[in-house]
Amino acid sequence: MTAPTGRRPLLFLDVDGPLIPFGRTPPEYTTYDMTGVAPDVADHPFLPRLDPAHGGMLSALACDLVWATAWQHEANTYLAPRLGLPELPVVEWLEELDLDGHDERTGLHWKTRALVAYAAGRPFVWVDDEITGTDTAWVAAHHGTHALLHRVDSREGLSPADYAELAAWLRDAPATEAADECG
Structure with a gap:
């Protein structure tokens, strides 16, 4: 798990919920045309809800x-x-994924520790629909710099x-320190 080099903050991006909403497809979405897409992907029930406009909005950040x-x-x-x-770089989860969401002992999301380790001291934003106060408190206590844990409504997805x-x-x-050293 090697974090990208650079001076800008990281933005850790979840897909299901933020980019592919679980509620009804908002009417303003221009959904992706699934014609000609491989059957295993075309059969994904929520993939047509992916709004192609997110790419430009994410790239502008x-x-x-x-x-x-x-x-x-x-x-x-x-x-x-x-x-x-x-x-894009990918956080590779080293442990078996617990897709139920949270550590039964602490309530901490299964991604939280890995994202802090991946950031390696860089400021970061984490965009997800499953973030809780436990995750926010843990990051504040264990990450040495600024972080924003941004919870998205999974029914609506990322909004303006x-x-x-x-x-x-x-x-x-x-x-980041790298930016300060480079002037």
Whole structure:
């Protein structure tokens, strides 16, 4: 799990919920045409809900995008092209995925520790629909710099208001040490 190099904050991006909402498809979405898509992907019941406009909105944010999803490398295969995104780094989950969500002992999401380790001291935003106060408190106690854990309503997915909040936080995020050293 090697974090990308650079000065900008990281944005860890979940797919199911933030990019593929679970509620009814918002009427303003221009959904992806599934004609000619491989059957195993075309049969994904929620993939047509992927709004291609997210790619441009994500690319406009002042950060380095990283997939933080159970889709892992398949996000680059099936989602990035539909969003107009380049191949992105992927957080590779080293432990067996507990897709039920949270550590029974602490209530901590199964992604939280791995994302803090991956960030390796860089400021980051984590966009997910399963973040809780336990995750926020743990990150505050164990991550040495700024982090924004941004919970998205899984029924609606990322909204213009979400993008405005992310852009404002990223605009105000402090420079990393690498940026200070480079001037």
